[in-house]
Amino acid sequence: xxxxxxxxxxxxxxxxxxxxxxxxxxxxxxxxxxxxxxxxxxxxxxxxxxxxxxxxxxxxxxxxxxxxxxxxxxxxxxxxxxxxxxxxxxxxxxxxxxxxxxxxxxxxxxxxxxxxxxxxxxxxxxxxxxxxxxxxxxxxxxxxxxxxxxxxxxxxxxxxxxxxxxxxxxxxxxxxxxxxxxxxxxxxxxxxxxxxxxxxxxxxxxxxxxxxxxxxxxxxxxxxxxxxxxxxxxxxxxxxxxxxxxxxxxxxxxxxxxxxxxxxxxxxxxxxxxxxxxxxxxxxxxxxxxxxxxxxxxxxxxxxxxxxxxxxxxxxxxxxxxxxxxxxxxxxxxxxxxxxxxxxxxxxxxxx
Amino acid sequence: xxxxxxxxxxxxxxxxxxxxxxxxxxxxxxxxxxxxxxxxxxxxxxxxxxxxxxxxxxxxxxxxxxxxxxxxxxxxxxxxxxxxxxxxxxxxxxxxxxxxxxxxxxxxxxxxxx
Ligand SMILES: [Cu+2]
Numbered sequence: 001x002x003x004x005x006x007x008x009x010x011x012x013x014x015x016x017x018x019x020x021x022x023x024x025x026x027x028x029x030x031x032x033x034x035x036x037x038x039x040x041x042x043x044x045x046x047x048x049x050x051x052x053x054x055x056x057x058x059x060x061x062x063x064x065x066x067x068x069x070x071x072x073x074x075x076x077x078x079x080x081x082x083x084x085x086x087x088x089x090x091x092x093x094x095x096x097x098x099x100x101x102x103x104x105x106x107x108x109x110x111x112x113x114x115x116x117x118x119x120x121x122x123x124x125x126x127x128x129x130x131x132x133x134x135x136x137x138x139x140x141x142x143x144x145x146x147x148x149x150x151x152x153x154x155x156x157x158x159x160x161x162x163x164x165x166x167x168x169x170x171x172x173x174x175x176x177x178x179x180x181x182x183x184x185x186x187x188x189x190x191x192x193x194x195x196x197x198x199x200x201x202x203x204x205x206x207x208x209x210x211x212x213x214x215x216x217x218x219x220x221x222x223x224x225x226x227x228x229x230x231x232x233x234x235x236x237x238x239x240x241x242x243x244x245x246x247x248x249x250x251x252x253x254x255x256x257x258x259x260x261x262x263x264x265x266x267x268x269x270x271x272x273x274x275x276x277x278x279x280x281x282x283x284x285x286x287x288x289x290x291x292x293x294x295x296x297x298x299x300x301x302x303x304x305x306x307x308x309x310x311x312x313x314x315x316x317x318x319x320x321x322x323x324x325x326x327x328x329x330x331x332x333x334x335x336x337x338x339x340x341x342x343x344x345x346x347x348x349x350x351x352x
Numbered sequence: 353x354x355x356x357x358x359x360x361x362x363x364x365x366x367x368x369x370x371x372x373x374x375x376x377x378x379x380x381x382x383x384x385x386x387x388x389x390x391x392x393x394x395x396x397x398x399x400x401x402x403x404x405x406x407x408x409x410x411x412x413x414x415x416x417x418x419x420x421x422x423x424x425x426x427x428x429x430x431x432x433x434x435x436x437x438x439x440x441x442x443x444x445x446x447x448x449x450x451x452x453x454x455x456x457x458x459x460x461x462x463x464x465x466x
Contacts, residue, residue, distance in 0.1 A: 128454050236411050245388065247453040267426055268451050270414060316452075317412035317429055 045229055046210045051241050055124045055197055061139060061190045063197070066176040071195025073172065073349045074188060079162055081152035082108060088145070088192070091117040094346055097284040098199065103293025108153040114257060116293040121282055121344060124197035127246040131275045131291045132259045138193035143185070156185035163188070168352020201281045204341035217338040224335025227328050232305070234332070236318045243280035243339065249316040250274040252309020255292060261314075272314040281339050298336070302329045380437075383448075383458075384408050385415075390448060390458040397440050399465040404437045405430070405448075414451040420444040426451075 057063040074080060078087040091105050092098045098119040100106070105113035115131050123129065123138055135141035145151040146159060163169045163183050173182040176191060206225075208216035228234045239245045248260040250273045261272035275291040289295040295304065306329075308321035324332070380402045381395040387409045397403055405415055407430045417425040419442040427436040440446070443464045450456035 133454065239388075245453060246455060249452065264451055265424065265426065268414060268416075270429055271451050274452075317431055 042226075045225075048235075048239070049206070049210055049241050049243075051203070051207055051210075052125070055200060057124070057194070057197060058137070061193060063194060064176065066172075067191050067194040068198055069349075070172045070176045071191035071193070072346065073169075073351055074192050075195050076349055077351050079166075080146055080154065080159055082154050082158075086152055088120075091145075092120045094344065097282060098344070099284065101284070101286070101288075103288045105151075107148075107150040111150060113150060115291050116288065118278060119282070119284075120196055121199050121201050122242050122279060124200070125242060128276060132262060133248060133276055134263060138196050139189045142189040142192040142196075156188070159188060160184055166352050172352065199344055202341035202344060204281070204339050206335075206338040207341070209338070218334060220331050220334035221338045222335075223328075224331035224333070227324070227331055228335055231328070232322055232324060232332060233318065234305075237277045237316075238280050241281075244277040246276065248274040248276055249318060250309075250312075250314045251304070252312065252315050252319055253290060253292070253294060253304075254310065255294075257292065259291065269313045270316055273312075274314075274316065280336060282341060282344070283336055283339060285337065285340070298333055299329070302332060378402060378439075380404055382406060385413055385456075387411070388453050388455050390456060392458075395460050396463060397460070398463045399440050399443050401462075402437045402439050403460075404435050406435045407432055413453065413456070415448055415456075416451060418447045418449070 055063075061067075075088045075092075078085050078090070080087060086108070091100045093100055098121055099117045103116060105115065105117040107113045118131065126138075127136075129135040129138065129141040130144070135144060143156065146154050147156060160183055163173075169183060173187060174180060176182070177187050205216045206221075209222075228238075237245050237247065237249055248271060250259075250270060253273070255273055258272050260274040260276075261268075264271040266272075278291075285298070287295065287297050289298070289301050295301050302324065305319075306322060306324050309315055309319045378400045379397065381397050382404045383393060383395065383406070384391045385405060385407045388411075390405070395403065405413075405427065407413055410432050412429055412431050414429045415427045415436065415438075417427070417438055419425075421442065423442065425438055425441065427438055430436045440462045443462045446460055446462050448456075448458045448460075
Protein backbone atom coordinates (compact mmCIF):
# COMPACT_ATOMS: atom_id res chain seq x y z
CA UNK A 1 0.00 0.00 0.00
CA UNK A 2 2.72 2.41 1.02
CA UNK A 3 4.65 1.64 -2.12
CA UNK A 4 1.66 2.25 -4.31
CA UNK A 5 0.99 5.58 -2.61
CA UNK A 6 4.57 6.63 -3.05
CA UNK A 7 4.52 5.59 -6.66
CA UNK A 8 1.40 7.60 -7.31
CA UNK A 9 2.68 10.85 -5.88
CA UNK A 10 5.99 10.36 -7.65
CA UNK A 11 4.38 9.82 -11.02
CA UNK A 12 1.98 12.73 -10.53
CA UNK A 13 4.95 14.94 -9.85
CA UNK A 14 6.61 13.50 -12.95
CA UNK A 15 3.62 14.23 -15.08
CA UNK A 16 3.28 17.77 -13.80
CA UNK A 17 6.94 18.33 -14.59
CA UNK A 18 6.57 16.68 -17.98
CA UNK A 19 3.52 18.77 -18.79
CA UNK A 20 5.37 21.95 -17.93
CA UNK A 21 8.46 21.04 -19.85
CA UNK A 22 6.59 19.53 -22.78
CA UNK A 23 8.20 16.13 -22.24
CA UNK A 24 5.01 14.07 -22.00
CA UNK A 25 6.01 11.59 -24.70
CA UNK A 26 3.80 8.66 -25.68
CA UNK A 27 4.02 5.87 -23.15
CA UNK A 28 6.70 7.66 -21.16
CA UNK A 29 4.82 8.50 -17.99
CA UNK A 30 2.38 6.62 -15.85
CA UNK A 31 -0.25 7.81 -13.44
CA UNK A 32 -2.59 6.06 -11.06
CA UNK A 33 -6.35 6.48 -11.16
CA UNK A 34 -8.37 7.54 -8.17
CA UNK A 35 -8.98 3.90 -7.22
CA UNK A 36 -5.23 3.46 -7.05
CA UNK A 37 -5.38 0.08 -8.75
CA UNK A 38 -4.68 1.04 -12.34
CA UNK A 39 -1.66 2.65 -13.82
CA UNK A 40 -2.07 4.20 -17.21
CA UNK A 41 0.01 6.45 -19.37
CA UNK A 42 -0.81 10.05 -20.14
CA UNK A 43 -1.27 8.96 -23.76
CA UNK A 44 -3.82 6.34 -22.70
CA UNK A 45 -5.60 8.98 -20.66
CA UNK A 46 -5.74 11.28 -23.68
CA UNK A 47 -7.18 8.44 -25.78
CA UNK A 48 -10.26 8.42 -23.56
CA UNK A 49 -11.06 11.85 -24.95
CA UNK A 50 -10.51 11.26 -28.66
CA UNK A 51 -13.22 12.68 -30.85
CA UNK A 52 -15.30 10.29 -32.95
CA UNK A 53 -14.90 10.34 -36.74
CA UNK A 54 -18.53 10.56 -37.79
CA UNK A 55 -21.91 11.65 -36.46
CA UNK A 56 -24.18 8.71 -35.64
CA UNK A 57 -27.68 8.84 -37.11
CA UNK A 58 -30.28 6.26 -36.07
CA UNK A 59 -31.56 3.71 -38.58
CA UNK A 60 -35.11 4.94 -38.11
CA UNK A 61 -34.12 8.49 -39.04
CA UNK A 62 -31.10 8.44 -41.35
CA UNK A 63 -29.40 11.66 -42.46
CA UNK A 64 -30.38 13.45 -45.63
CA UNK A 65 -29.40 16.94 -46.67
CA UNK A 66 -33.05 17.84 -47.32
CA UNK A 67 -34.03 16.80 -43.80
CA UNK A 68 -31.21 18.87 -42.33
CA UNK A 69 -32.24 21.90 -44.41
CA UNK A 70 -35.88 21.58 -43.31
CA UNK A 71 -34.92 20.90 -39.69
CA UNK A 72 -32.81 24.05 -39.59
CA UNK A 73 -35.72 26.19 -40.80
CA UNK A 74 -38.02 24.62 -38.22
CA UNK A 75 -35.42 25.18 -35.46
CA UNK A 76 -35.36 28.92 -36.18
CA UNK A 77 -39.09 29.30 -36.90
CA UNK A 78 -41.08 31.01 -34.09
CA UNK A 79 -44.32 29.81 -35.68
CA UNK A 80 -43.70 26.54 -33.84
CA UNK A 81 -44.85 28.31 -30.67
CA UNK A 82 -48.36 29.43 -29.72
CA UNK A 83 -47.21 33.06 -29.39
CA UNK A 84 -45.31 32.88 -32.70
CA UNK A 85 -42.41 34.68 -31.05
CA UNK A 86 -40.51 31.73 -29.52
CA UNK A 87 -38.46 29.37 -31.66
CA UNK A 88 -36.14 26.57 -30.50
CA UNK A 89 -33.33 29.08 -31.09
CA UNK A 90 -34.84 31.55 -28.62
CA UNK A 91 -33.59 29.44 -25.70
CA UNK A 92 -30.92 27.63 -27.72
CA UNK A 93 -29.34 30.68 -29.25
CA UNK A 94 -26.13 30.01 -31.22
CA UNK A 95 -24.78 33.43 -30.22
CA UNK A 96 -25.03 32.42 -26.57
CA UNK A 97 -23.42 28.99 -26.88
CA UNK A 98 -26.71 27.43 -28.00
CA UNK A 99 -28.32 28.39 -24.71
CA UNK A 100 -29.78 31.69 -23.48
CA UNK A 101 -27.19 32.93 -21.00
CA UNK A 102 -29.85 33.06 -18.29
CA UNK A 103 -29.93 31.23 -14.95
CA UNK A 104 -33.31 29.78 -15.91
CA UNK A 105 -35.18 29.63 -19.19
CA UNK A 106 -38.13 31.89 -19.98
CA UNK A 107 -41.26 30.26 -21.35
CA UNK A 108 -44.69 31.09 -22.71
CA UNK A 109 -45.96 34.49 -21.56
CA UNK A 110 -42.45 35.38 -20.36
CA UNK A 111 -42.92 33.13 -17.35
CA UNK A 112 -39.69 31.80 -15.82
CA UNK A 113 -39.03 28.08 -16.17
CA UNK A 114 -37.69 25.76 -13.48
CA UNK A 115 -34.33 24.92 -15.03
CA UNK A 116 -31.51 26.40 -17.08
CA UNK A 117 -31.70 25.96 -20.87
CA UNK A 118 -29.03 23.37 -21.74
CA UNK A 119 -26.87 23.92 -24.84
CA UNK A 120 -27.76 21.63 -27.74
CA UNK A 121 -24.32 20.79 -29.15
CA UNK A 122 -23.09 17.20 -29.57
CA UNK A 123 -26.45 15.63 -28.78
CA UNK A 124 -26.20 13.05 -31.59
CA UNK A 125 -24.24 10.96 -29.07
CA UNK A 126 -26.49 11.59 -26.07
CA UNK A 127 -28.07 8.57 -24.43
CA UNK A 128 -30.62 10.53 -22.45
CA UNK A 129 -31.93 14.04 -22.88
CA UNK A 130 -33.35 16.74 -20.63
CA UNK A 131 -31.88 17.48 -17.18
CA UNK A 132 -33.92 14.61 -15.75
CA UNK A 133 -33.32 12.23 -18.68
CA UNK A 134 -37.00 11.85 -19.50
CA UNK A 135 -36.36 11.78 -23.25
CA UNK A 136 -34.48 8.90 -24.84
CA UNK A 137 -34.04 10.26 -28.36
CA UNK A 138 -33.84 13.67 -30.01
CA UNK A 139 -37.05 12.85 -31.87
CA UNK A 140 -38.88 12.26 -28.60
CA UNK A 141 -37.20 15.28 -27.01
CA UNK A 142 -38.17 17.71 -29.79
CA UNK A 143 -41.87 17.17 -29.03
CA UNK A 144 -41.51 18.14 -25.38
CA UNK A 145 -40.75 21.89 -25.43
CA UNK A 146 -43.09 22.46 -28.39
CA UNK A 147 -46.04 20.91 -26.57
CA UNK A 148 -45.21 21.91 -22.97
CA UNK A 149 -47.80 24.52 -21.89
CA UNK A 150 -45.12 26.47 -19.99
CA UNK A 151 -42.76 26.50 -22.96
CA UNK A 152 -43.94 26.81 -26.58
CA UNK A 153 -47.47 25.87 -25.57
CA UNK A 154 -48.56 24.20 -28.81
CA UNK A 155 -50.16 20.92 -29.76
CA UNK A 156 -48.59 19.04 -32.64
CA UNK A 157 -51.92 19.21 -34.47
CA UNK A 158 -51.78 23.00 -34.27
CA UNK A 159 -48.17 23.03 -35.50
CA UNK A 160 -49.11 20.79 -38.43
CA UNK A 161 -52.10 23.00 -39.32
CA UNK A 162 -49.95 26.11 -39.20
CA UNK A 163 -47.16 24.67 -41.36
CA UNK A 164 -49.64 23.33 -43.92
CA UNK A 165 -50.74 26.91 -44.57
CA UNK A 166 -47.20 27.84 -45.60
CA UNK A 167 -46.65 26.83 -49.26
CA UNK A 168 -42.86 26.83 -48.87
CA UNK A 169 -43.07 24.21 -46.13
CA UNK A 170 -45.20 21.89 -48.28
CA UNK A 171 -42.38 21.85 -50.79
CA UNK A 172 -39.63 21.41 -48.18
CA UNK A 173 -41.44 18.50 -46.53
CA UNK A 174 -42.02 16.71 -49.83
CA UNK A 175 -38.35 17.18 -50.73
CA UNK A 176 -37.31 15.78 -47.36
CA UNK A 177 -39.84 12.97 -47.06
CA UNK A 178 -40.81 12.30 -50.66
CA UNK A 179 -44.53 12.26 -50.16
CA UNK A 180 -47.20 14.72 -51.21
CA UNK A 181 -48.79 15.15 -47.80
CA UNK A 182 -45.86 14.72 -45.48
CA UNK A 183 -46.37 17.58 -43.01
CA UNK A 184 -47.01 15.62 -39.83
CA UNK A 185 -45.71 15.43 -36.27
CA UNK A 186 -43.41 12.50 -36.95
CA UNK A 187 -41.67 14.24 -39.84
CA UNK A 188 -41.40 17.56 -37.98
CA UNK A 189 -39.48 15.97 -35.12
CA UNK A 190 -37.46 13.79 -37.53
CA UNK A 191 -36.26 16.92 -39.34
CA UNK A 192 -35.55 18.82 -36.12
CA UNK A 193 -33.60 15.87 -34.71
CA UNK A 194 -31.59 15.52 -37.94
CA UNK A 195 -30.61 19.19 -37.82
CA UNK A 196 -29.69 18.97 -34.14
CA UNK A 197 -27.46 15.95 -34.79
CA UNK A 198 -25.41 18.07 -37.18
CA UNK A 199 -24.59 20.58 -34.41
CA UNK A 200 -21.16 19.37 -33.35
CA UNK A 201 -18.42 21.25 -31.52
CA UNK A 202 -15.48 22.22 -33.69
CA UNK A 203 -12.03 20.97 -32.78
CA UNK A 204 -10.75 22.77 -29.70
CA UNK A 205 -7.10 23.37 -28.69
CA UNK A 206 -7.50 20.37 -26.35
CA UNK A 207 -8.29 18.13 -29.35
CA UNK A 208 -5.15 19.31 -31.13
CA UNK A 209 -3.14 18.45 -28.02
CA UNK A 210 -4.77 15.00 -27.88
CA UNK A 211 -3.74 14.58 -31.54
CA UNK A 212 -0.14 15.31 -30.61
CA UNK A 213 0.39 19.07 -30.93
CA UNK A 214 2.23 19.82 -27.70
CA UNK A 215 2.01 23.56 -28.28
CA UNK A 216 -1.77 23.58 -28.65
CA UNK A 217 -2.41 24.17 -24.95
CA UNK A 218 -0.52 25.78 -22.08
CA UNK A 219 1.40 24.08 -19.28
CA UNK A 220 -1.31 25.21 -16.87
CA UNK A 221 -3.99 23.52 -18.98
CA UNK A 222 -1.93 20.31 -19.17
CA UNK A 223 -1.60 20.27 -15.40
CA UNK A 224 -5.33 21.01 -15.18
CA UNK A 225 -6.07 17.96 -17.35
CA UNK A 226 -4.14 15.75 -14.95
CA UNK A 227 -5.85 17.24 -11.88
CA UNK A 228 -9.21 16.83 -13.65
CA UNK A 229 -8.57 13.11 -14.08
CA UNK A 230 -6.84 12.35 -10.79
CA UNK A 231 -7.07 14.37 -7.62
CA UNK A 232 -10.18 16.40 -8.44
CA UNK A 233 -11.94 13.34 -9.95
CA UNK A 234 -14.00 15.52 -12.31
CA UNK A 235 -13.70 12.69 -14.83
CA UNK A 236 -15.75 10.37 -12.60
CA UNK A 237 -18.75 12.03 -14.26
CA UNK A 238 -17.40 14.41 -16.92
CA UNK A 239 -16.06 11.47 -18.90
CA UNK A 240 -15.32 10.87 -22.58
CA UNK A 241 -14.85 13.30 -25.47
CA UNK A 242 -18.09 15.13 -24.66
CA UNK A 243 -17.05 15.39 -21.00
CA UNK A 244 -20.29 13.86 -19.77
CA UNK A 245 -21.29 10.34 -18.74
CA UNK A 246 -24.92 11.07 -19.74
CA UNK A 247 -25.72 9.95 -16.23
CA UNK A 248 -27.44 11.32 -13.16
CA UNK A 249 -25.84 12.65 -10.00
CA UNK A 250 -27.02 14.57 -6.98
CA UNK A 251 -24.15 16.97 -6.41
CA UNK A 252 -25.51 18.40 -3.16
CA UNK A 253 -27.14 21.65 -4.31
CA UNK A 254 -29.94 23.34 -2.38
CA UNK A 255 -32.95 22.45 -4.52
CA UNK A 256 -36.60 21.40 -4.22
CA UNK A 257 -36.54 19.92 -7.72
CA UNK A 258 -36.34 16.10 -7.44
CA UNK A 259 -34.96 15.84 -11.00
CA UNK A 260 -34.26 12.26 -12.02
CA UNK A 261 -36.00 11.11 -8.82
CA UNK A 262 -39.35 11.67 -10.52
CA UNK A 263 -38.64 8.67 -12.75
CA UNK A 264 -36.96 6.28 -10.29
CA UNK A 265 -38.35 4.34 -7.30
CA UNK A 266 -38.28 6.30 -4.01
CA UNK A 267 -35.99 3.64 -2.55
CA UNK A 268 -33.21 4.74 -4.91
CA UNK A 269 -32.10 7.60 -2.67
CA UNK A 270 -29.21 8.83 -4.82
CA UNK A 271 -31.49 9.61 -7.77
CA UNK A 272 -33.50 12.12 -5.75
CA UNK A 273 -32.38 15.67 -6.68
CA UNK A 274 -30.06 14.11 -9.29
CA UNK A 275 -29.57 15.75 -12.70
CA UNK A 276 -27.80 14.81 -15.89
CA UNK A 277 -24.10 15.63 -16.07
CA UNK A 278 -23.71 18.58 -18.46
CA UNK A 279 -21.03 18.50 -21.14
CA UNK A 280 -18.02 20.76 -20.63
CA UNK A 281 -17.23 21.21 -24.32
CA UNK A 282 -17.62 24.78 -25.54
CA UNK A 283 -18.50 25.73 -21.99
CA UNK A 284 -19.66 29.34 -21.79
CA UNK A 285 -17.06 30.83 -19.46
CA UNK A 286 -19.44 33.65 -18.47
CA UNK A 287 -21.83 31.19 -16.78
CA UNK A 288 -24.32 30.69 -15.30
CA UNK A 289 -23.91 27.07 -14.21
CA UNK A 290 -25.83 24.11 -12.77
CA UNK A 291 -29.29 22.80 -13.71
CA UNK A 292 -30.89 25.75 -11.94
CA UNK A 293 -28.37 28.41 -12.94
CA UNK A 294 -27.64 28.91 -9.25
CA UNK A 295 -23.91 29.51 -9.70
CA UNK A 296 -22.66 32.61 -11.43
CA UNK A 297 -19.04 31.74 -12.13
CA UNK A 298 -16.55 28.88 -12.28
CA UNK A 299 -14.84 29.87 -9.02
CA UNK A 300 -18.13 29.28 -7.26
CA UNK A 301 -18.51 25.93 -9.05
CA UNK A 302 -15.01 24.79 -8.04
CA UNK A 303 -15.57 25.95 -4.48
CA UNK A 304 -18.70 23.77 -4.38
CA UNK A 305 -16.71 20.69 -5.45
CA UNK A 306 -13.90 21.50 -3.00
CA UNK A 307 -16.48 21.44 -0.19
CA UNK A 308 -18.16 18.35 -1.62
CA UNK A 309 -21.77 19.52 -1.69
CA UNK A 310 -24.46 19.47 0.98
CA UNK A 311 -24.39 16.19 2.90
CA UNK A 312 -27.57 14.14 2.61
CA UNK A 313 -28.62 10.52 2.09
CA UNK A 314 -29.25 11.52 -1.52
CA UNK A 315 -25.75 12.82 -2.25
CA UNK A 316 -23.87 11.11 -5.09
CA UNK A 317 -21.17 8.72 -3.86
CA UNK A 318 -18.75 10.52 -6.19
CA UNK A 319 -19.14 13.73 -4.20
CA UNK A 320 -16.50 14.08 -1.52
CA UNK A 321 -14.51 17.07 -0.38
CA UNK A 322 -11.18 17.60 -2.09
CA UNK A 323 -8.46 20.07 -1.17
CA UNK A 324 -7.43 22.01 -4.27
CA UNK A 325 -4.87 24.77 -4.09
CA UNK A 326 -5.49 28.08 -5.84
CA UNK A 327 -3.02 26.98 -8.53
CA UNK A 328 -4.82 23.67 -9.03
CA UNK A 329 -8.11 25.55 -9.36
CA UNK A 330 -6.73 28.00 -11.89
CA UNK A 331 -5.12 25.07 -13.76
CA UNK A 332 -8.56 23.43 -13.99
CA UNK A 333 -10.08 26.60 -15.39
CA UNK A 334 -7.19 26.93 -17.87
CA UNK A 335 -7.93 23.35 -18.94
CA UNK A 336 -11.67 24.07 -19.37
CA UNK A 337 -10.78 27.03 -21.62
CA UNK A 338 -8.99 24.61 -23.96
CA UNK A 339 -12.25 22.69 -24.52
CA UNK A 340 -13.61 25.70 -26.37
CA UNK A 341 -13.27 25.55 -30.13
CA UNK A 342 -14.34 28.08 -32.78
CA UNK A 343 -18.08 28.73 -32.31
CA UNK A 344 -20.53 26.59 -34.20
CA UNK A 345 -22.14 29.36 -36.24
CA UNK A 346 -24.95 28.49 -38.59
CA UNK A 347 -25.89 30.73 -41.44
CA UNK A 348 -29.36 31.83 -40.45
CA UNK A 349 -32.04 30.38 -42.73
CA UNK A 350 -34.64 32.33 -44.68
CA UNK A 351 -38.00 31.09 -43.50
CA UNK A 352 -40.73 30.18 -45.99
CA UNK B 353 -8.07 -31.03 23.30
CA UNK B 354 -11.81 -31.04 23.55
CA UNK B 355 -11.92 -27.79 21.70
CA UNK B 356 -9.73 -29.09 18.88
CA UNK B 357 -11.93 -32.17 18.54
CA UNK B 358 -14.98 -29.97 18.30
CA UNK B 359 -13.35 -27.87 15.57
CA UNK B 360 -12.38 -31.01 13.64
CA UNK B 361 -15.95 -32.35 13.83
CA UNK B 362 -17.32 -29.02 12.66
CA UNK B 363 -14.88 -28.86 9.75
CA UNK B 364 -15.73 -32.45 8.78
CA UNK B 365 -19.41 -31.58 8.81
CA UNK B 366 -18.81 -28.65 6.52
CA UNK B 367 -16.73 -30.82 4.21
CA UNK B 368 -19.41 -33.53 4.02
CA UNK B 369 -22.09 -30.90 3.33
CA UNK B 370 -20.02 -29.41 0.56
CA UNK B 371 -19.25 -32.76 -1.10
CA UNK B 372 -22.70 -34.37 -0.99
CA UNK B 373 -24.40 -33.82 -4.35
CA UNK B 374 -27.40 -31.67 -3.72
CA UNK B 375 -29.98 -31.05 -6.41
CA UNK B 376 -31.39 -27.94 -4.80
CA UNK B 377 -28.05 -26.36 -3.99
CA UNK B 378 -27.92 -22.83 -5.37
CA UNK B 379 -25.00 -21.75 -7.50
CA UNK B 380 -23.29 -18.41 -7.48
CA UNK B 381 -22.49 -16.66 -10.77
CA UNK B 382 -20.11 -13.74 -10.99
CA UNK B 383 -20.23 -10.65 -13.16
CA UNK B 384 -17.62 -7.92 -13.15
CA UNK B 385 -18.39 -4.22 -13.65
CA UNK B 386 -15.55 -2.36 -15.32
CA UNK B 387 -15.74 1.41 -15.85
CA UNK B 388 -19.26 1.70 -17.30
CA UNK B 389 -19.77 -1.80 -18.52
CA UNK B 390 -20.67 -5.22 -17.23
CA UNK B 391 -18.05 -7.53 -18.69
CA UNK B 392 -19.54 -9.92 -21.22
CA UNK B 393 -20.04 -13.44 -19.91
CA UNK B 394 -22.56 -16.14 -20.65
CA UNK B 395 -24.29 -16.93 -17.44
CA UNK B 396 -27.51 -18.91 -17.24
CA UNK B 397 -28.55 -18.97 -13.61
CA UNK B 398 -31.55 -20.87 -12.24
CA UNK B 399 -34.20 -19.40 -10.00
CA UNK B 400 -32.74 -19.49 -6.50
CA UNK B 401 -29.15 -19.06 -7.73
CA UNK B 402 -27.29 -15.90 -6.90
CA UNK B 403 -25.54 -13.49 -9.21
CA UNK B 404 -22.68 -11.57 -7.67
CA UNK B 405 -21.78 -8.22 -9.22
CA UNK B 406 -18.22 -7.17 -8.47
CA UNK B 407 -17.52 -3.47 -8.94
CA UNK B 408 -14.00 -3.19 -10.34
CA UNK B 409 -14.66 0.33 -11.65
CA UNK B 410 -13.41 3.42 -9.85
CA UNK B 411 -16.90 4.89 -9.71
CA UNK B 412 -19.97 3.80 -7.74
CA UNK B 413 -22.90 2.01 -9.39
CA UNK B 414 -26.45 1.20 -8.40
CA UNK B 415 -27.64 -1.79 -10.38
CA UNK B 416 -31.15 -3.14 -10.67
CA UNK B 417 -32.63 -6.24 -12.27
CA UNK B 418 -35.89 -6.17 -14.20
CA UNK B 419 -37.75 -9.44 -14.77
CA UNK B 420 -40.10 -10.12 -17.68
CA UNK B 421 -43.16 -9.33 -15.56
CA UNK B 422 -41.74 -5.90 -14.77
CA UNK B 423 -40.66 -6.71 -11.21
CA UNK B 424 -37.62 -4.67 -10.25
CA UNK B 425 -34.94 -5.86 -7.85
CA UNK B 426 -32.74 -3.02 -6.59
CA UNK B 427 -29.16 -3.73 -5.48
CA UNK B 428 -28.39 -0.37 -3.82
CA UNK B 429 -25.29 1.71 -4.22
CA UNK B 430 -22.06 -0.20 -4.63
CA UNK B 431 -18.82 1.63 -4.14
CA UNK B 432 -15.62 0.72 -6.01
CA UNK B 433 -14.36 -2.66 -4.89
CA UNK B 434 -17.71 -3.62 -3.38
CA UNK B 435 -19.81 -6.64 -4.41
CA UNK B 436 -23.59 -6.94 -4.39
CA UNK B 437 -25.50 -10.17 -4.74
CA UNK B 438 -28.91 -10.71 -6.29
CA UNK B 439 -30.90 -13.89 -5.70
CA UNK B 440 -32.71 -14.77 -8.90
CA UNK B 441 -36.44 -14.66 -8.24
CA UNK B 442 -38.05 -15.42 -11.59
CA UNK B 443 -37.19 -17.29 -14.78
CA UNK B 444 -37.05 -15.72 -18.24
CA UNK B 445 -35.18 -12.71 -19.54
CA UNK B 446 -33.50 -10.58 -16.88
CA UNK B 447 -32.28 -7.09 -17.76
CA UNK B 448 -29.54 -5.51 -15.64
CA UNK B 449 -29.24 -1.75 -15.65
CA UNK B 450 -27.78 1.00 -13.47
CA UNK B 451 -29.88 3.82 -12.02
CA UNK B 452 -26.94 6.22 -12.23
CA UNK B 453 -25.58 5.30 -15.67
CA UNK B 454 -28.19 4.56 -18.36
CA UNK B 455 -25.41 3.34 -20.66
CA UNK B 456 -25.06 0.18 -18.57
CA UNK B 457 -27.25 -2.59 -19.83
CA UNK B 458 -26.90 -6.37 -20.01
CA UNK B 459 -29.27 -9.28 -20.25
CA UNK B 460 -29.24 -12.92 -19.33
CA UNK B 461 -31.75 -15.74 -19.28
CA UNK B 462 -32.76 -17.31 -16.00
CA UNK B 463 -33.94 -20.92 -16.02
CA UNK B 464 -36.59 -22.46 -13.80
CA UNK B 465 -35.32 -24.10 -10.62
CA UNK B 466 -34.68 -27.86 -10.94
CU1 LIG C 1 -23.52 2.73 -12.84
